[in-house]
Amino acid sequence: xxxxxxxxxxxxxxxxxxxxxxxxxxxxxxxxxxxxxxxxxxxxxxxxxxxxxxxxxxxxxxxxxxxxxxxxxxxxxxxxxxxxxxxxxxxxxxxxxxxxxxxxxxxxxxxxxxx
Amino acid sequence: xxxxxxxxxxxxxxxxxxxxxxxxxxxxxxxxxxxxxxxxxxxxxxxxxxxxxxxxxxxxxxxxxxxxxxxxxxxxxxxxxxxxxxxxxxxxxxxxxxxxxxxxxxxxxxx
Numbered sequence: 001x002x003x004x005x006x007x008x009x010x011x012x013x014x015x016x017x018x019x020x021x022x023x024x025x026x027x028x029x030x031x032x033x034x035x036x037x038x039x040x041x042x043x044x045x046x047x048x049x050x051x052x053x054x055x056x057x058x059x060x061x062x063x064x065x066x067x068x069x070x071x072x073x074x075x076x077x078x079x080x081x082x083x084x085x086x087x088x089x090x091x092x093x094x095x096x097x098x099x100x101x102x103x104x105x106x107x108x109x110x111x112x113x114x115x
Numbered sequence: 116x117x118x119x120x121x122x123x124x125x126x127x128x129x130x131x132x133x134x135x136x137x138x139x140x141x142x143x144x145x146x147x148x149x150x151x152x153x154x155x156x157x158x159x160x161x162x163x164x165x166x167x168x169x170x171x172x173x174x175x176x177x178x179x180x181x182x183x184x185x186x187x188x189x190x191x192x193x194x195x196x197x198x199x200x201x202x203x204x205x206x207x208x209x210x211x212x213x214x215x216x217x218x219x220x221x222x223x224x225x226x
Binding site: 044 | 156157160208216218
């Protein structure tokens, strides 16, 4: 089956630093990847949709200068949280839409803690 | 707009009890419906899905039927196990587009 990985699985950083999270489709090509954020005991909130080779589309209320998304290849998308603050602490999950699957597959998530 | 509403938790059941988690949706078109499960500290895993009205999705003893007339997709299992303890999310999606998730229902099964 299709596998999506995320790296790192957990990261702890100091306030003011930037953190990069990678999302990879391991055995399929993904033209579209989605980034979600999940607060404790709440549902997933879509942050942005990224298509390979073009700029990401951000949901209303998501700061695009703070959450930089790059989808440079058909197997890799990155989310960079710039100048992170404690309120950015959350669980970030990506999903990838396969070109031949017409199905989305979710990564295992990245737990970000900003001190 | 499109949305999903699912019953609030947490739900606590004894092992071998019957499980129902209600899910209703609002949609402008004809979406596919999904149930995802999230185990502690992990990402979402697809549990089952249904792509059109009257379809029944099933997996690992869980099942849900796509009811267009009641706009529902309730999750059921006849006999839960401790290993079923997790958070369950109902979701809808149109082809190729984003998911709309419910708020999740936490299930704890006690021996």
